[in-house]
Amino acid sequence: MQKGNAAYIKKMNQKLILKYVMNEQSSSRATISKKLALSKPTVSTLVDQLLEEGWIFETGNGEASTNGGRKPVNLMFNPQKSYIIGIDIGGTNVALGITDLNGKVYAYRDFPTQVNLEHHLFDEIKQSVESMKWELGIDESKILGVGAGVPGITNVKEGTVKEAPALKWKDFPIRARLKEIFNLPIYIDNDVNINALGEHWKGVGRDKKNLIYIAIGTGIGSGIMINGKLYRGSNYSAGEIGYLVTDRVHAENYHPVYAGYGFLESVASGSSIGNQLSERLGRTVSAKEAFDLYQIQDQAALEVVNFAIENLALGIANYVSLFDPELIILGGGVSGSYSIIHKQMVDIMKRYTPKECEIVPTMFGKEAGVIGAVALFLKEFDTLIDI
Structure with missing residues (x-):
C-alpha cells in the first residue's frame, strides 16, 4: 500500500x-x-x-x-481540546462568541453594527474577542479558527461579499479584513447559510438531511441543505427567496423597499411590513407593533399583514414544490410572531403544494448566528471532527 x-x-x-x-x-x-x-x-x-x-x-x-x-x-x-470563534455580522447587531468543539457557547458579546460600520467595526470585533479570551483564560494556541456570517451574497472561495445592502458593502474583502485581526484559519458565508448549518448541527434540524432555513427580518433569505450538504449555487446566490415574485399584478408596479432587495422582501419582510403600515398610519410603526395591531384587528394592520403572509406562504409553497424538504425552519425577527402567522400560512400552502411539509420556528436565541458560524468552520476546516 x-x-x-x-x-x-x-x-x-x-x-x-x-x-x-x-x-x-x-x-x-x-x-x-x-x-x-x-x-x-x-x-x-x-x-x-x-x-x-x-x-x-x-x-x-x-x-x-x-x-x-x-x-x-x-x-x-474532549470538547475543550480547542475553541472556535463564531462571528455573525448582522445589519443591526454583530454577535460574537467562543464555543467548544460541541458548540457550547462559553463567552458571548454583541454590539450595534451601524454606528461602528464606517470606522470601528473591526476594532470592535477584535476588542470583543480579546475580552472573551481574557474572560475564559485561554490564549491563541487554544483557538482552532474563525467562522463568520455576513448578510449578503458571499463568494466563499475568495472570501468576499459580493453585495450586502444592509452593510452597504459591494465586493468587500471580508476575509482579508478579518485576517488583519486573526492569524487563524477563517471561513466566511452568508448569514442565512450559517444558520441552516447551525440548525442542522445543533438545532431543530438535527438528523434531517433535507431542510430549508428561512430568515424573515429586514430582508428575507434562506439556506438550503440537500442530502446533508449546503447548496450554494453556481454564483453563491442560491436561496435568495426574497427575490421570488409571488404576485404578478403587484409586481408590475414593483419598487423595492431598499435598493438591492427583491419583490417578496418588498411586501413580506419585517421592514416592509413596518414601512407599509407606517405609511398608512402616518407614524413610525415597527414590525412588532404591526403584529400587535394585527392581533387586535386593526383594519390597516390586517390588510398589510394578511398580504405579507399570503405572499410569504406562496413563496414557501414554491420551495416545498421544488425541493420537497423534510423540514422548513423559520428564523429572523418575524419568526417571533410564528404563533400568529402559522395557521394562515399552512392553510394557504396546502392549496398549492403536492405534499405537506412541517414548518417550525427556530429554537435558537441570540446565539444562533454564533453557533452557525462555528458549524461553518467545522464543516469547512480539515479536522478530525466531521459534523
Whole structure:
C-alpha cells in the first residue's frame, strides 16, 4: 500500500472512531472495534494517538462482561481540546462568541453594527474577542479558527461579499479584513447559510438531511441543505427567496423597499411590513407593533399583514414544490410572531403544494448566528471532527 493511501485510511479511521465516541458519549475500545468492524490492534493504536493529542480522554471503568474479566476503560470526547470563534455580522447587531468543539457557547458579546460600520467595526470585533479570551483564560494556541456570517451574497472561495445592502458593502474583502485581526484559519458565508448549518448541527434540524432555513427580518433569505450538504449555487446566490415574485399584478408596479432587495422582501419582510403600515398610519410603526395591531384587528394592520403572509406562504409553497424538504425552519425577527402567522400560512400552502411539509420556528436565541458560524468552520476546516 502506498504511503499516501495508508495515511488517508488512518485519518478516515480516526474520524470514524472520534465520531463514534462523540455520538455515544462513552465507549470502550472493544465496543468500538466491534461496532466499526476494525481490528482491535488498529483501534488500540488509533485510540492511543487520539488520547495523546487530547481529542478523547479515559474515564472510570465500564461494566464487566457477563463472563467476568477485566472491566473495560471508557473513552469520552474532549470538547475543550480547542475553541472556535463564531462571528455573525448582522445589519443591526454583530454577535460574537467562543464555543467548544460541541458548540457550547462559553463567552458571548454583541454590539450595534451601524454606528461602528464606517470606522470601528473591526476594532470592535477584535476588542470583543480579546475580552472573551481574557474572560475564559485561554490564549491563541487554544483557538482552532474563525467562522463568520455576513448578510449578503458571499463568494466563499475568495472570501468576499459580493453585495450586502444592509452593510452597504459591494465586493468587500471580508476575509482579508478579518485576517488583519486573526492569524487563524477563517471561513466566511452568508448569514442565512450559517444558520441552516447551525440548525442542522445543533438545532431543530438535527438528523434531517433535507431542510430549508428561512430568515424573515429586514430582508428575507434562506439556506438550503440537500442530502446533508449546503447548496450554494453556481454564483453563491442560491436561496435568495426574497427575490421570488409571488404576485404578478403587484409586481408590475414593483419598487423595492431598499435598493438591492427583491419583490417578496418588498411586501413580506419585517421592514416592509413596518414601512407599509407606517405609511398608512402616518407614524413610525415597527414590525412588532404591526403584529400587535394585527392581533387586535386593526383594519390597516390586517390588510398589510394578511398580504405579507399570503405572499410569504406562496413563496414557501414554491420551495416545498421544488425541493420537497423534510423540514422548513423559520428564523429572523418575524419568526417571533410564528404563533400568529402559522395557521394562515399552512392553510394557504396546502392549496398549492403536492405534499405537506412541517414548518417550525427556530429554537435558537441570540446565539444562533454564533453557533452557525462555528458549524461553518467545522464543516469547512480539515479536522478530525466531521459534523
